Amino acid sequence: MKILLLGKNGQLGWELQRSLAPLGEVIALDRHSAPLCGDLANLDGLRETVLQIKPDVIVNAAAYTAVDKAESEPELARRINATAPGVLAQAAHQLGAWLVHYSTDYVFDGSGSQPWLETDTPAPLNVYGQTKLEGERLIAANCQNHLILRTSWVYAARGGNFAKTMLRLAQERERLTVIDDQRGAPTGAELLADVSAHVIRQLLQRPQDAGIYHLAASGETTWHGYAKHLISQAQRSHPAIKIKATEVAPVPSSAFPTPARRPHNSRLNSGKLQTTFGLSLPPWQQGVERMLAEIL
Numbered sequence: 001m002k003i004l005l006l007g008k009n010g011q012l013g014w015e016l017q018r019s020l021a022p023l024g025e026v027i028a029l030d031r032h033s034a035p036l037c038g039d040l041a042n043l044d045g046l047r048e049t050v051l052q053i054k055p056d057v058i059v060n061a062a063a064y065t066a067v068d069k070a071e072s073e074p075e076l077a078r079r080i081n082a083t084a085p086g087v088l089a090q091a092a093h094q095l096g097a098w099l100v101h102y103s104t105d106y107v108f109d110g111s112g113s114q115p116w117l118e119t120d121t122p123a124p125l126n127v128y129g130q131t132k133l134e135g136e137r138l139i140a141a142n143c144q145n146h147l148i149l150r151t152s153w154v155y156a157a158r159g160g161n162f163a164k165t166m167l168r169l170a171q172e173r174e175r176l177t178v179i180d181d182q183r184g185a186p187t188g189a190e191l192l193a194d195v196s197a198h199v200i201r202q203l204l205q206r207p208q209d210a211g212i213y214h215l216a217a218s219g220e221t222t223w224h225g226y227a228k229h230l231i232s233q234a235q236r237s238h239p240a241i242k243i244k245a246t247e248v249a250p251v252p253s254s255a256f257p258t259p260a261r262r263p264h265n266s267r268l269n270s271g272k273l274q275t276t277f278g279l280s281l282p283p284w285q286q287g288v289e290r291m292l293a294e295i296l
Contacts, residue, residue, distance in 0.1 A: 001204075004055035005029065006038050006088075007062030011156035012102065015193035016061055023197060027053055030144075031062070038062070040084035041076065044275020051093040057200060058092050059100045060085060063132070067106070070127040071259040081131035086138030093130045093143045100200060102192070103182065105152040107133040113183075115220075118150075118212050126260035136212065147203060148212040149196065149273075153226075153277050154266055156189035157294040164295065166227045170245040180224035180250035184266030185216040188287035199277050209276055214268040217284035224250040226288070233289055238296045 001024030007013040008028035020026050029038025037045030040062050050279060063081055070077040085101055106129035107122040124130045139146050155161040169176055193293040195215055203209055228248050235243050252260060270281055
């Protein structure tokens with residue numbers, strides 16, 4: 001089997017290079033790749049590359065993810081998050097290939113307190129969410145053999161993330177303030193990648209399982225709860241770390257105004273995924289603690 005992976009150097013793309021390797025030949029590209037094109041902003045180059053490689057599966061882990069910047073760059077965000085996935089879907093359909101794509105809880109408006117189901121009506125609050133939703137719809141309209149995995153609060157040991165920022169600040173400041181009115185589940189890129197590989201294997205045998213699925217670690221917390229767990233776990237497992245912060249104070253989202261509105265409810269119900277593919281998703285704390293062991 002031949003797999004084309006886009007976004008190879010992102011948090012998720014890096015883990016996918018590992019998890020997809022046992023499935024077959026992985027051709028991994030990023031936006032700087034040459035002569036093959038992995039740049040989602042280059043629509044013609046992208047199409048030509050897919051048709052030249054003729055993969056059995058396209059895994060798109062590339063995206064425009066600068067949520068606030070998207071408010072001032074809506075056309076670029078739309079090209080990368082919507083138009084390009086549509087192009088990939090058309091090319092995949094032409095080749096009879098599968099397209100695996102990642103989306104976000106930001107397609108919802110964050111209302112209520114129940115975890116979102118795949119059947120709930122999307123209503124994105126910001127440009128990022130709008131373009132990701134448009135991408136989902138273009139994929140579904142152009143390629144029957146598609147898998148869209150919506151996830152939330154992604155982190156990894158590689159690259160910058162909330163966990164690393166909190167640990168750095170906890171060593172610099174005596175008091176931290178962290179948002180406590182947004183709820184979700186921190187989900188590791190490692191978990192996303194491993195589940196993706198498992199699901200792809202089953203889809204090739206059971207194409208009727210195509211569609212949209214929610215994929216997030218089990219349980220839920222706030223950014224404040226996430227920060228407190230990180231700091232206490234770091235202190236417990238690595239006593240040599242000099243944590244200066246004696247207080248981690250909860251604050252509302254309004255304390256940190258941003259150009260893009262964030263959903264308050266980022267909970268995703270992953271029951272459909274677990275039932276369809278015979279999986280059990282671990283609690284969010286497990287992955288976070290594993291990441292801490294890698295970065296500390």
